[in-house]
Amino acid sequence: MNDETVAPDSIDLRAEYEGSGAKEVLEELDRELIGLKPVKDRIRETAALLLVERARQKLGLAHETPTLHMSFTGNPGTGKTTVALKMAGLLHRLGYVRKGHLVSVTRDDLVGQYIGHTAPKTKEVLKRAMGGVLFIDEAYYLYRPDNERDYGQEAIEILLQVMENNRDDLVVILAGYADRMENFFSSNPGFRSRIAHHIEFPDYSDEELFQIAEHMLTDQSYRLTAEAQVALREYIGLRRLQPHFANARSIRNALDRARLRQANRLFTASAGPLDAVALSTIAEGDIRASRVFKGGLDSERKAAMAGVK
Amino acid sequence: MRITQGCFSFLPDLTDEQISAQVEYCLSRGWAVSLEYTDDPHPRNTYWEMWGMPMFDLRDPKGVMMELDECRKAQGDSYIRINAFDSTRGFETVTMSFIVNRPKVEPKIRMERTEVDGRSIRYTHSIVR
Ligand SMILES: Nc1ncnc2c1ncn2[C@@H]1O[C@H](COP(=O)(O)OP(=O)(O)O)[C@@H](O)[C@H]1O
Ligand SMILES: [Mg+2]
Numbered sequence: 093m094n095d096e097t098v099a100p101d102s103i104d105l106r107a108e109y110e111g112s113g114a115k116e117v118l119e120e121l122d123r124e125l126i127g128l129k130p131v132k133d134r135i136r137e138t139a140a141l142l143l144v145e146r147a148r149q150k151l152g153l154a155h156e157t158p159t160l161h162m163s164f165t166g167n168p169g170t171g172k173t174t175v176a177l178k179m180a181g182l183l184h185r186l187g188y189v190r191k192g193h194l195v196s197v198t199r200d201d202l203v204g205q206y207i208g209h210t211a212p213k214t215k216e217v218l219k220r221a222m223g224g225v226l227f228i229d230e231a232y233y234l235y236r237p238d239n240e241r242d243y244g245q246e247a248i249e250i251l252l253q254v255m256e257n258n259r260d261d262l263v264v265i266l267a268g269y270a271d272r273m274e275n276f277f278s279s280n281p282g283f284r285s286r287i288a289h290h291i292e293f294p295d296y297s298d299e300e301l302f303q304i305a306e307h308m309l310t311d312q313s314y315r316l317t318a319e320a321q322v323a324l325r326e327y328i329g330l331r332r333l334q335p336h337f338a339n340a341r342s343i344r345n346a347l348d349r350a351r352l353r354q355a356n357r358l359f360t361a362s363a364g365p366l367d368a369v370a371l372s373t374i375a376e377g378d379i380r381a382s383r384v385f386k387g388g389l390d391s392e393r394k395a396a397m398a399g400v401k
Numbered sequence: 402m403r404i405t406q407g408c409f410s411f412l413p414d415l416t417d418e419q420i421s422a423q424v425e426y427c428l429s430r431g432w433a434v435s436l437e438y439t440d441d442p443h444p445r446n447t448y449w450e451m452w453g454m455p456m457f458d459l460r461d462p463k464g465v466m467m468e469l470d471e472c473r474k475a476q477g478d479s480y481i482r483i484n485a486f487d488s489t490r491g492f493e494t495v496t497m498s499f500i501v502n503r504p505k506v507e508p509k510i511r512m513e514r515t516e517v518d519g520r521s522i523r524y525t526h527s528i529v530r
Contacts, residue, residue, distance in 0.1 A: 191461050212453075215467075218464070219459060219467060219468070220458050220459060220460070222461040222464045222467075223460050223463060224460060224461070258463075261461070261463045
């Protein structure tokens with residue numbers, strides 16, 4: 093584009109919304125992700141803001157790239173990574189990042205093991221993320237207050253610099269638990285001031301988790317019998333109370349194991365040929381065999397210990 | 402003496418915008434881009450110094466341009482070239498290469514003729530600064 097193009101004197105936001113493909117991304121988000129209403133609302137707001145900003149730029153009313161760096165806070169398995177992918181797509185459609193890919197990293201990808209190792213590692217990641225979105229999971233691990241010579245500090249400084257100077261080139265999303273992230277921002281005000289959008293991911297209700305399960309199974313062409321549905325609802329209630337509960341991720345793992353048991357059951361028990369229904373049905377027993385019903389992994393360990401004594 | 406090696410070297414020097422566009426093309430073909438520099442542009446000097454590792458998995462030329470800026474800061478009075486490596490089975494070679502930086506004063510390349518075996522001539526080249 094050259095600078096002499098005459099600015100139009102009006103813009104049709106609706107047409108921009110549909111023409112840019114932003115509409116498609118938001119509809120996909122609605123369709124593919126169960127629940128998450130507050131997150132979806134915030135993303136819709138952000139999309140509106142960016143559309144208006146883009147229109148203002150086209151009319152010559154704004155020149156600066158708005159700050160787009162974000163923080164996604166919430167417990168594990170609440171959909172942060174999944175939404176970040178959609179966000180990258182959205183920012184790309186609206187023209188705020190050139191390529192729209194997501195580079196997902198943790199402390200280990202950024203911070204080195206010895207002096208002089210960190211800067212090249214961080215820069216390597218930044219180069220890969222250019223034109224897209226850099227997603228830093230559990231970002232607070234970059235900062236170790238107990239060790240003032242921790243190499244994380246070097247990565248933090250490079251990141252802050254790039255977040256400021258390369259706002260046209262990439263968007264950074266920091267993700268993690270809400271309380272630790274809050275601490276992280278308090279001790280690193282540079283990050284807080286560079287982040288414009290804070291999005292909180294709530295835990296899912298039992299009902300939402302059940303719907304997520306059904307959604308995942310439908311995607312993989314599996315179905316639950318009525319009894320298996322009851323068992324799964326019970327499973328969700330019990331699993332939530334046990335350690336290392338990770339919302340939708342726990343559900344995904346539970347379903348993976350149920351499929352394993354189903355396959356094993358079919359393989360050992362079936363004599364004759366199997367039809368499509370048999371191959372895609374998960375029965376009550378496939379769910380109930382889980383140790384979650386027996387008090388979970390920890391109680392099993394305790395029992396084993398007691399047995400040893 | 403203006404050294405002509407690789408692509409585009411008979412054209413005026415590429416602007417950063419043009420370099421970026423060429424890198425975009427390389428990346429769109431799935432080639433891995435790398436930077437090399439040298440103060441010795443002798444045509445037989447095939448392997449220049451590597452500036453960092455080849456850059457795999459890049460999606461956008463900005464990453465290369467950042468490295469080029471760094472390289473110019475450290476080696477501004479050298480030749481710098483961009484190489485694009487095609488890893489396709491059967492090619493597995495540098496498929497495009499072009500100079501993106503030159504020293505302020507370029508050396509000359511002089512050809513020397515040596516008579517051998519009667520009236521036969523051997524040719525060799527040397528850099529003259
Ligand atoms: N609302 C949702 N609807 C459907 N599937 C979901 C939803 N939220 C998360 N998932 C699934 O749960 C798993 C974990 O989600 P992820 O985005 O990795 O969570 P986080 O990054 O917050 O730990 C993924 O497989 C994802 O597809
Ligand atoms: Mg995640």
